[in-house]
Amino acid sequence: MDVVWFVFFAVLLAGYFALEGFDLGVGLLLPLLGRTREGRDRMVAAMAPYVLANEVWLVAVAGTLFGAYPALEGKVLYGLYPVVVAMLLSWVLRDAGLWFRRRAGGTRWRGFWDAMIAFGSLGLSFGWGMALYAAATGFAAPAVHPLGLMLGMVVTLLFAWHGWTFLAWRAPGEFGAARQGRALVVSGAVAALPAAGVLAGAMPYLMEHSAPAATLNVLSLMVLPFAPIMLGAQVWVWRTFRPGKDAFRLPSFF
Amino acid sequence: MDVVDLARTQFAVTGGLHFLFVLLTLGLAPLVALMHTRWARSGRPRDEAMVRFWGQIYVINYALGIVTGLVMEFQFGLAWSGLSHYAGDVFGAPLAMETLVAFFLESTFLGLWIFGWGRLPRWLHLACIWLVTLTAYASAFFIMMANSFLQNPAGAVARGDRLELVDFGAMLTNKALVFSLPHVVAAGLFTGGMVLVGASAYRLRRGAGEHQDFFARSMRLGVVTAAIGAFFTLGFGYAQFAGVQEGKFENTGAALGLAVMMEIGQLLVLFVLFVMLPMIRSLPRRRWAHPLLIALTPLPFVLAIAGWIAREVGRQPWMVWGRLTVADALSPGLSAGMVAASLGAFAGVLGLLAVVDYALIARVVRRGPGGNDLGAGVPGENRAPALTF
Numbered sequence: 001m002d003v004v005w006f007v008f009f010a011v012l013l014a015g016y017f018a019l020e021g022f023d024l025g026v027g028l029l030l031p032l033l034g035r036t037r038e039g040r041d042r043m044v045a046a047m048a049p050y051v052l053a054n055e056v057w058l059v060a061v062a063g064t065l066f067g068a069y070p071a072l073e074g075k076v077l078y079g080l081y082p083v084v085v086a087m088l089l090s091w092v093l094r095d096a097g098l099w100f101r102r103r104a105g106g107t108r109w110r111g112f113w114d115a116m117i118a119f120g121s122l123g124l125s126f127g128w129g130m131a132l133y134a135a136a137t138g139f140a141a142p143a144v145h146p147l148g149l150m151l152g153m154v155v156t157l158l159f160a161w162h163g164w165t166f167l168a169w170r171a172p173g174e175f176g177a178a179r180q181g182r183a184l185v186v187s188g189a190v191a192a193l194p195a196a197g198v199l200a201g202a203m204p205y206l207m208e209h210s211a212p213a214a215t216l217n218v219l220s221l222m223v224l225p226f227a228p229i230m231l232g233a234q235v236w237v238w239r240t241f242r243p244g245k246d247a248f249r250l251p252s253f254f
Numbered sequence: 255m256d257v258v259d260l261a262r263t264q265f266a267v268t269g270g271l272h273f274l275f276v277l278l279t280l281g282l283a284p285l286v287a288l289m290h291t292r293w294a295r296s297g298r299p300r301d302e303a304m305v306r307f308w309g310q311i312y313v314i315n316y317a318l319g320i321v322t323g324l325v326m327e328f329q330f331g332l333a334w335s336g337l338s339h340y341a342g343d344v345f346g347a348p349l350a351m352e353t354l355v356a357f358f359l360e361s362t363f364l365g366l367w368i369f370g371w372g373r374l375p376r377w378l379h380l381a382c383i384w385l386v387t388l389t390a391y392a393s394a395f396f397i398m399m400a401n402s403f404l405q406n407p408a409g410a411v412a413r414g415d416r417l418e419l420v421d422f423g424a425m426l427t428n429k430a431l432v433f434s435l436p437h438v439v440a441a442g443l444f445t446g447g448m449v450l451v452g453a454s455a456y457r458l459r460r461g462a463g464e465h466q467d468f469f470a471r472s473m474r475l476g477v478v479t480a481a482i483g484a485f486f487t488l489g490f491g492y493a494q495f496a497g498v499q500e501g502k503f504e505n506t507g508a509a510l511g512l513a514v515m516m517e518i519g520q521l522l523v524l525f526v527l528f529v530m531l532p533m534i535r536s537l538p539r540r541r542w543a544h545p546l547l548i549a550l551t552p553l554p555f556v557l558a559i560a561g562w563i564a565r566e567v568g569r570q571p572w573m574v575w576g577r578l579t580v581a582d583a584l585s586p587g588l589s590a591g592m593v594a595a596s597l598g599a600f601a602g603v604l605g606l607l608a609v610v611d612y613a614l615i616a617r618v619v620r621r622g623p624g625g626n627d628l629g630a631g632v633p634g635e636n637r638a639p640a641l642t643f
Contacts, residue, residue, distance in 0.1 A: 103314065212418060
């Protein structure tokens with residue numbers, strides 16, 4: 001069972017990078033590609049239908065960490081206290097930006113929340129690089145380390161590129177380039193590489209600290225039957241919102 | 255304040271904010287699903303207006319439920335790693351199920367419901383909001399199961415310096431869970447009903463013009479919902495005393511929370527059942543009563559917070575009743591400075607967002623039906639939803 005739960009955990013974390021990576025990337029590109037309010041509306045509308053289905057992968061990562069690796073959950077999060085707090089605040093502001101930007105009129109209102117989306121996406125992307133570096137060193141390195149900062153930069157650039165590929169796939173030509181679905185799969189896989197690398201290195205350590213068999217059995221019995229439904233719901237999202245002339249609709253709720 | 259007080263305050267502030275928003279989510283979700291069902295069957299524009307108006311309020315409220323919930327989930331590991339070290343093998347299971355089985359699906363289906371408007375076939379679109387409701391209630395179940403374990407650690411035994419899960423069935427039938435879950439669920443319906451009543455009263459008190467019928471129907475639905483919720487909140491509230499821990503309400507905070515909830519709660523329940531419910535037909539026309547109905551809207555929220563304080567402060571000084579103290583559950587090495595900084599940041603950001611969120615809900619109520627972003631059609635597009643695939 002510990003192997004099953006490691007695979008489950010790894011798929012969730014790598015999946016988060018591949019999926020939420022492009023939402024964060026679009027957020028990062030918002031001030032660069034969306035010079036006008038209309039342009040930003042189009043960018044947000046392009047990613048809007050996916051955001052709720054994507055960000056929830058990290059919620060599932062944290063839940064799995066608590067359920068399957070309770071001995072590590074506190075160690076990981078506490079070991080990264082200032083980084084985790086900054087990432088949570090970034091996440092909160094990014095989400096608030098998405099939900100609030102169109103809830104009131106006025107260019108300044110929307111501009112402010114668009115800035116929050118960009119700022120939050122930057123904080124979260126950069127924080128991931130720092131967190132992955134700290135995890136790779138077993139939380140021995142200080143929270144702010146030059147190599148961590150460098151990895152933060154790398155993850156940020158990867159997400160930005162992934163977000164750009166997503167826009168080129170979802171609305172070909174609208175923001176410059178046009179890309180096929182294959183290109184999006186490739187950029188997603190590349191965006192997930194930093195997480196996959198750390199996971200591969202941490203595999204023996206994670207397996208060693210799995211919850212006892214009784215807990216894993218209960219979790220398996222309760223959760224694994226729902227895994228096909230979780231997957232099915234995600235597939236449904238991707239089948240419902242496809243590229244083409246219907247790529248995004250304005251007005252969009254976000 | 256020492257580091258334990260600061261960390262407790264941080265949890266109380268984020269948990270309290272989270273509770274305010276999820277309480278209304280639990281109350282509104284089934285109501286919006288019912289409205290959507292009526293619209294799917296009739297296809298009438300006036301039924302669609304109901305879904306879009308109350309749905310808009312529901313999703314704006316939902317936004318704060320999400321962001322406060324994110325902070326809640328990660329806070330266990332940030333500040334209370336002693337809990338996951340000692341009881342994580344047991345306590346982690348319901349939390350993992352909440353995130354994996356319930357919230358993962360809830361968030362995915364909510365995205366489909368919001369953005370699938372006019373895009374999904376009619377009955378599949380309807381299915382989305384019912385799935386959102388179902389998974390929201392599953393979330394409530396798992397969270398109450400985790401909380402009840404802290405109140406009464408049934409189904410676990412201590413092995414060495416940690417708790418081990420031995421009987422999952424005992425966790426499911428925990429005496430701290432069986433009556434508190436329906437109590438909270440009913441309180442959510444009570445709250446959702448009172449919000450419908452209060453918002454409708456706000457619109458009706460000076461004559462709602464073309465929307466008179468819209469808000470009269472909303473108010474009646476609200477009264478019925480509030481009456482059902484109030485009845486079961488009260489009933490399951492009293493039923494809980496059978497299983498409560500000894501000496502639970504002896505500290506001042508818990509006693510005060512309990513007194514506020516029971517004294518004000520009973521009066522409000524009596525008012526709903528014996529004044530509002532009998533007057534249900536004429537209430538939308540009785541404008542003199544509307545300022546009072548508006549003033550009552552915040553009360554279910556106050557009562558819920560009071561009840562939550564009674565339950566959680568009453569658990570002190572225990573994190574896991576009789577097994578682990580709150581002080582021992584703190585992350586080792588946590589400093590007061592760290593918690594003070596994060597507490598200030600979380601309270602500041604989430605507090606401001608909560609104020610903005612309520613202002614946005616009030617704005618939707620003031621503007622009334624029509625012009626809601628939720629389900630807004632693309633200009634010039636034929637929005638008749640397909641009947642079949």
